[in-house]
Amino acid sequence: MLDVCLLGTGGMMPLPGRWLTSLLTRYNGHSLLIDCGEGTQIAIREAGQTFKPIDILCITHFHADHISGFLGVILSMMNSGKTDPLFVIGPKGLEKVLQGLCVVCPALPFEIRLFELETRETVLNLCGYKITAFKVNHNMVCYGYTLEIERSGRFDVERAKAAGIPLKLWNPLQKGNTVEFEGKTYTPDMVLGAPRKGLKLTYTTDTRPTDSIRKYAEDADLFICEGMYGEAEKQENALQNKHMTMQEACHLALDAKVKELWLTHYSPSLSAPGRYRKELKSIFPEVHLGRDGRSTILNFEDEKDDQA
Amino acid sequence: MLDVCLLGTGGMMPLPGRWLTSLLTRYNGHSLLIDCGEGTQIAIREAGQTFKPIDILCITHFHADHISGFLGVILSMMNSGKTDPLFVIGPKGLEKVLQGLCVVCPALPFEIRLFELETRETVLNLCGYKITAFKVNHNMVCYGYTLEIERSGRFDVERAKAAGIPLKLWNPLQKGNTVEFEGKTYTPDMVLGAPRKGLKLTYTTDTRPTDSIRKYAEDADLFICEGMYGEAEKQENALQNKHMTMQEACHLALDAKVKELWLTHYSPSLSAPGRYRKELKSIFPEVHLGRDGRSTILNFEDEKDDQA
Numbered sequence: 305m306l307d308v309c310l311l312g313t314g315g316m317m318p319l320p321g322r323w324l325t326s327l328l329t330r331y332n333g334h335s336l337l338i339d340c341g342e343g344t345q346i347a348i349r350e351a352g353q354t355f356k357p358i359d360i361l362c363i364t365h366f367h368a369d370h371i372s373g374f375l376g377v378i379l380s381m382m383n384s385g386k387t388d389p390l391f392v393i394g395p396k397g398l399e400k401v402l403q404g405l406c407v408v409c410p411a412l413p414f415e416i417r418l419f420e421l422e423t424r425e426t427v428l429n430l431c432g433y434k435i436t437a438f439k440v441n442h443n444m445v446c447y448g449y450t451l452e453i454e455r456s457g458r459f460d461v462e463r464a465k466a467a468g469i470p471l472k473l474w475n476p477l478q479k480g481n482t483v484e485f486e487g488k489t490y491t492p493d494m495v496l497g498a499p500r501k502g503l504k505l506t507y508t509t510d511t512r513p514t515d516s517i518r519k520y521a522e523d524a525d526l527f528i529c530e531g532m533y534g535e536a537e538k539q540e541n542a543l544q545n546k547h548m549t550m551q552e553a554c555h556l557a558l559d560a561k562v563k564e565l566w567l568t569h570y571s572p573s574l575s576a577p578g579r580y581r582k583e584l585k586s587i588f589p590e591v592h593l594g595r596d597g598r599s600t601i602l603n604f605e606d607e608k609d610d611q612a
Numbered sequence: 613m614l615d616v617c618l619l620g621t622g623g624m625m626p627l628p629g630r631w632l633t634s635l636l637t638r639y640n641g642h643s644l645l646i647d648c649g650e651g652t653q654i655a656i657r658e659a660g661q662t663f664k665p666i667d668i669l670c671i672t673h674f675h676a677d678h679i680s681g682f683l684g685v686i687l688s689m690m691n692s693g694k695t696d697p698l699f700v701i702g703p704k705g706l707e708k709v710l711q712g713l714c715v716v717c718p719a720l721p722f723e724i725r726l727f728e729l730e731t732r733e734t735v736l737n738l739c740g741y742k743i744t745a746f747k748v749n750h751n752m753v754c755y756g757y758t759l760e761i762e763r764s765g766r767f768d769v770e771r772a773k774a775a776g777i778p779l780k781l782w783n784p785l786q787k788g789n790t791v792e793f794e795g796k797t798y799t800p801d802m803v804l805g806a807p808r809k810g811l812k813l814t815y816t817t818d819t820r821p822t823d824s825i826r827k828y829a830e831d832a833d834l835f836i837c838e839g840m841y842g843e844a845e846k847q848e849n850a851l852q853n854k855h856m857t858m859q860e861a862c863h864l865a866l867d868a869k870v871k872e873l874w875l876t877h878y879s880p881s882l883s884a885p886g887r888y889r890k891e892l893k894s895i896f897p898e899v900h901l902g903r904d905g906r907s908t909i910l911n912f913e914d915e916k917d918d919q920a
Binding site: 317318319320342343345346349350366367368371372373375376379380383400401403404405406407408409 | 625626627628650651653654657658674675676679680681683684687688691708709711712713714715716717
């Protein structure tokens with residue numbers, strides 16, 4: 305299962321009562337943060353989340369409202385006793401930007417490992433997350449992120465017994481490892497059924513609707529997307545500033561056949577996003593107006609079966 | 613009169629419900645900000661203050677909780693339509709620190725003029741404020757600030773008439789300017805009475821008690837000082853981390869004969885500063901436990917008379 309918490313929903317500037325847009329997920333003891341504008345460290349505390357398990361930080365782009373809280377997050381990690389490395393993924397130039405923001409940062413007790421994105425698509429496997437970064441269309445280089453938790457087939461005890469596989473190899477094989485033992489090679493497919501459906505979450509802000517989003521968000525369990533404006537007369541602003549209206553986000557969700565859409569990254573001028581709910585649901589019924597701290601748990605399909 | 617607003621009262625890290633310590637004053641259309649940790653731009657909005665009139669920023673030192681919100685404040689100034697220059701005063705190294713923090717900052721529509729402090733005491737006259745920066749004693753170079761609004765003597769109409777000073781010169785003379793007119797020199801002392809008592813505010817955080825504070829806070833109308841800890845057993849922490857207890861701040865206020873003391877910069881572990889009120893008042897009766905948004909107006913003595 306994947307815990308998902310939308311820490312903030314604001315775009316451009318943090319407001320009293322609305323943190324800047326960022327997301328925190330938790331899976332198997334590893335948290336992943338997407339973006340950290342000014343105040344994100346406070347939003348993390350307010351949501352009851354913790355800093356120590358944050359092992360991955362994905363940066364969409366280098367506008368201040370997505371990155372200016374980096375120093376605060378890093379210092380809070382330090383104060384939490386974190387010693388495991390932090391992987392930071394972001395556009396080309398990441399090292400220079402973080403060096404600048406950390407000009408007053410003391411020596412850290414953990415390592416920061418950087419991945420600068422240079423191609424249209426990059427896939428990274430880190431801490432159990434399959435992370436796909438893909439280019440979107442903003443007025444500076446900007447990436448969307450798809451997070452996938454893959455799910456191997458169910459362990460088949462009868463097949464393992466029938467094949468005479470030693471008991472001590474069951475656990476590594478179940479975890480997907482190939483094992484050499486007493487001159488023989490054992491592979492996971494000898495004991496595992498067909499791969500089961502995993503979990504998929506796609507996150508995009510600061511972009512026009514793009515084919516890349518349609519592709520990488522396809523069939524996602526949860527699609528979190530900017531809905532900067534709601535008013536019809538703001539369509540021109542969305543085009544000009546390379547943002548999206550809530551209505552455009554709903555059409556994108558429909559095209560990508562996602563299960564659920566959360567809107568976020570509201571313009572400071574948008575004080576009551578909920579007023580567009582009815583109109584938006586007529587485009588895509590499974591739309592939700594994100595709010596700071598909105599959380600959910602995405603369960604694997606067979607976990608759902610177990611619970612049923 | 614001088615408007616004073618304590619924007620935040622936290623030390624070390626911003627918390628839900630407690631912004632990092634900073635101060636905003638307003639005088640004659642010019643606002644002055646002291647320090648800007650992460651979230652100060654939100655605290656400014658929450659306090660109902662505005663960005664455009666902020667013409668002076670004083671930085672005490674370069675720990676993140678006092679400077680990491682610089683970029684956000686600057687961008688909010690930009691969005692406010694500010695075009696007047698911003699004076700930034702701070703310790704040596706200021707330019708390098710601000711350049712780092714502004715690594716993702718676009719071109720600004722206003723000029724930033726830096727004053728790097730290099731001596732134990734520096735006096736600057738800016739926008740009607742007499743600003744004295746003085747060294748205090750922290751674990752890095754740190755300055756306290758005394759803000760004074762000087763008050764010239766009352767304009768004496770009878771003397772001006774008796775001396776035959778042309779009417780058109782009255783206004784510049786009243787404002788303290790020397791004027792040459794038709795071959796004669798007119799000076800303010802020809803029309804002004806004895807200087808009247810002005811206003812004085814002293815602000816110090818992140819320091820042990822020092823003689824410099826006793827000197828520069830002497831007789832202040834308002835002394836705003838850190839009170840990082842309240843518990844007697846935290847005296848050791850105060851010594852080690854070069855901070856002050858609330859009790860030490862009260863003794864300092866007493867020594868400096870200030871009229872009123874506001875405490876601020878509370879440790880994150882100090883959840884209810886008010887519990888020490890009684891003890892503190894027994895040391896210095898005019899102590900107040902600062903809280904986010906605490907405001908006052910300091911009036912000139914003769915303004916008070918006018919109001920009486």
